Amino acid sequence: MTVHFADAAASFPVVAPSRLDSFVAAHSFDKPTLVMDLDLVSRQYRALKAGLGRADIHYAVKANPAPQIIARLVDLGSHFDAASRAEIALCLEQGAEPRDVSFGNTIKRASDIAWAFNQGIRLFAADSEEELEKIAVHAPGVSVYIRLIVEVSQADWPLSRKFGCDRDMALQLLDTAKTLGLNPVGFSFHVGSQTRRAEMWAPNLDVMGGIWQAAQDAGHDLSLINIGGGFPAFYGEEIDAPKAYAAKVIDMVEARFPGVAKIMAEPGRGMVAEAGVIVAEVMLVSRKSERDMHRWVYLDIGRFSGLAETEGEAIRYQFETARDGDAMGPCIVAGPSCDSADVLYEKRPMQLPMTLRAGDRVLIRNTGAYTSTYSSVCFNGFPPLAVVVI
Amino acid sequence: MTVHFADAAASFPVVAPSRLDSFVAAHSFDKPTLVMDLDLVSRQYRALKAGLGRADIHYAVKANPAPQIIARLVDLGSHFDAASRAEIALCLEQGAEPRDVSFGNTIKRASDIAWAFNQGIRLFAADSEEELEKIAVHAPGVSVYIRLIVEVSQADWPLSRKFGCDRDMALQLLDTAKTLGLNPVGFSFHVGSQTRRAEMWAPNLDVMGGIWQAAQDAGHDLSLINIGGGFPAFYGEEIDAPKAYAAKVIDMVEARFPGVAKIMAEPGRGMVAEAGVIVAEVMLVSRKSERDMHRWVYLDIGRFSGLAETEGEAIRYQFETARDGDAMGPCIVAGPSCDSADVLYEKRPMQLPMTLRAGDRVLIRNTGAYTSTYSSVCFNGFPPLAVVVI
Structure with a gap:
């Protein structure tokens, strides 16, 4: 598992949860989905x-x-x-x-x-x-x-x-x-x-x-x-x-x-937190200005669709993409809704691949707790976080 | 309509929405319910x-x-x-x-x-x-x-x-x-x-x-x-x-x-905000200590069940109870969930009747916008905000 936070100690011996990874790799998901491994x-x-x-x-x-x-x-x-x-x-x-x-x-x-x-x-x-x-x-x-x-x-x-x-x-x-x-x-x-x-x-x-x-x-x-x-x-x-x-x-x-x-x-x-991974997707990568240092990365999941604990940037989830071997750069990460409060990490930007683009899959690790039922009913017309238990 | 905020100018000529009030008065609700008047x-x-x-x-x-x-x-x-x-x-x-x-x-x-x-x-x-x-x-x-x-x-x-x-x-x-x-x-x-x-x-x-x-x-x-x-x-x-x-x-x-x-x-x-009222109920009124100046008033609705816009105490809804003629005192207002973030108004407490107690009905005025679909799916086992359109 790759840890992208600049300050992550990452010395905890994380064992790759291979059953979870195998399941996720073998399936496609058309909306943000929490996969839980019993x-x-x-x-x-x-x-x-x-x-x-x-x-x-x-x-x-x-x-x-x-x-x-x-x-x-x-x-x-x-x-x-x-x-x-x-x-x-x-x-x-x-x-x-x-x-x-x-x-x-x-x-x-x-x-x-x-x-x-x-x-x-x-x-x-x-x-x-x-x-x-x-x-x-x-x-x-x-x-x-x-x-x-x-x-x-x-x-x-x-x-x-x-x-x-x-x-x-x-x-x-x-x-x-x-x-x-x-x-x-x-x-x-x-x-x-x-x-x-x-x-x-x-x-x-x-x-x-x-x-x-x-x-x-x-x-x-x-x-x-x-x-x-x-x-x-x-x-x-x-x-x-x-x-x-x-x-x-x-x-x-x-x-x-x-x-x-x-x-x-x-x-x-x-x-239960470490027993779950959310499979999400990049909706858009953009800059607000040619002079911006940071990119904005918009995911199909946000504070109102499962990631409520990012409020105040309290819980910093780990992201994983297929491009993690590429050069990294700082990103502000936000959810997909038309709500300006739906921003996940801004004060402390995340390091994500410079090559990241719309359509890329993002795995959000250790998200088995306080995600599924915190998800809103139908915020902005987005469905609640889907849950698959394996 | 009674306005309880100490700083409320309240000079906007609010006309009592009588059709809404009549409906609410004539019905009982066993869970928090948003009533919308078309x-x-x-x-x-x-x-x-x-x-x-x-x-x-x-x-x-x-x-x-x-x-x-x-x-x-x-x-x-x-x-x-x-x-x-x-x-x-x-x-x-x-x-x-x-x-x-x-x-x-x-x-x-x-x-x-x-x-x-x-x-x-x-x-x-x-x-x-x-x-x-x-x-x-x-x-x-x-x-x-x-x-x-x-x-x-x-x-x-x-x-x-x-x-x-x-x-x-x-x-x-x-x-x-x-x-x-x-x-x-x-x-x-x-x-x-x-x-x-x-x-x-x-x-x-x-x-x-x-x-x-x-x-x-x-x-x-x-x-x-x-x-x-x-x-x-x-x-x-x-x-x-x-x-x-x-x-x-x-x-x-x-x-x-x-x-x-x-x-x-x-x-x-x-x-749509002014076309809706939420009918809520007091779950508990308590103090944390004999020396506390404020009471804590816990409602059956909170930040995760419809009142998301109270985040940072940004939107201050108006509360109305049948006891509003009684003496008032400052209250911290919180939702019903086992989540410490589920507090509505704490920095700027609300004035609520000293006689308020568990079981009392609370009307939350002008809540027709950004409430129903922001409600969580099943946070803490609580059902989403119910909606009745009249």
Whole structure:
């Protein structure tokens, strides 16, 4: 695999995913298409599980809810973290047991809580009193974990304050949950998506360990620490291999939560991103002026048709073309729509072959997470990202 | 209509859209739903047409491609600006004549150019040599207009350099088009979406007038000036009424392009935004800490399910609830998904009723443009924005 980013460390030992490459090479695609390799999902699940040890993996379904992926993960013994009623329904349809599915969104419609309860879901997230009240009414007696804000992120895609509450409120919500007849079992947090190195977890875990201890001291007999996601994918900058990464994280967890009964982890991106490649096409290569240093490369896929995570140029995908042996030059990369916000990489241009032209195929590597369902319904009349699972 | 933004001038005479309000009041919705009033579309078309006079309106289909809207606009005599093959197909299906549909995307798939040509489309946009070459091969002899970059925007949603080329290149492309056997008829530009006052067009038109003259001086007998979109909708800040706005713009155009044979305008937002209201629901109201000044209000709709234009807090929609008579307080507003980027208004919080709670209905006004098709396919398991046309 060729890495084109000027600053890419590229020292992560990427093995060419030959089954994926063979499939892609053997087929033509008349629109942008995500090809997912189930065997790579299996390999990644096993690697993460080997590192995570006794922790339960709850796959974050939102990363890629292709039914075949869910079914494969059910077969492998994975549990699931669902963001919505539809994701819960999907998991159950694909054979997951209700006891293995958590409703991890802290913002739930009351009727969806009731529906989930009726389906047998017994573990819910919350970060506020009003949410606990909704859960108590519509899913009486279930287990809840309280999500905390941890503000020491070093992630590439750091999280806002949207989810979680502060320490004092979290401790208070444990009491509220009890008063409401719920079973407060523990805490969750999120280190931030795409946390590239295991050691970046340490400050977050330190903070969480302190809050955990405070809860114990206040008389709460907690049993669950949900460490959320953050498991990285390779986008050109060095990351730890999945097994080693997961093992390091769990070692740090065990040290800070001695004897905790149950550990949950919610990899999403880290499970499926590297199992997918998007096959795209160059629509146009142009300059705006004879004096322009950069070319503009327009693809048939953009921010509104699958590459939403290029917002703010946060996630830098790796591109691969058949002309990568030719001389390279800097390009601004944009999507095909009549929308000026549909620009992928402009502040930090990409190096692409000088010979690139309309009609050329572009492979966008490691795009198995947060692409297919982020795609718009019909933006500018363009169809949603197609998905093929092999 | 109540306007809640602290800085809202709100002096634009908004007439309560009673047919829309009656429909919304009489129905319940179990998911976020955009309700579009065709009569308001008609009213707006007539107002814009009255102001634009001899200019042809090419409705920018991407703003809202609901088939009923296209059919209504066909009946009213509108022409259409299409961004893709699918949008062209939609217009033709709804009764538009091929001669009244322009293919305005400067980034087109070669096979789509050929398809459009076979459907009878004869007017294409371009801003680069490679695009002209594609058009010459797949749609020989058609009329083309060259899009320019105009960098003096005062719009609320200014455009990037994604579309258009500079003056020298534009003049050169007229020659290139001729050499390729195409018919270069004129220029297009875009002042930027949501250009609130007609006088903001003047600097752009001055620049374009100069380029137009240079082309004439170089021997090009141009017949078309396409002034693009930019026609505003009311989002809380004062705008000119549509007829007066359009008339002022056309007066400025006539003064700078004396005797031009054909003027095209491409309103999208300005045609349909005010004809729609989204019915949403509060999922949760919470604080992150006892000390927080702001509440967080989570809706069942967010950036990935229809409100994409809240990116960077650019477009500030107006919210309306049944509790608007109660005391107000500042709120951060976010969508329902497990995605930290799904926050609508945080830097500039909104004033919402202190009594607001989960289950309350929220009307989001003037959301008829750039909402329905921007909605994601199934982000986090949430369904796309539903659309009802009345």
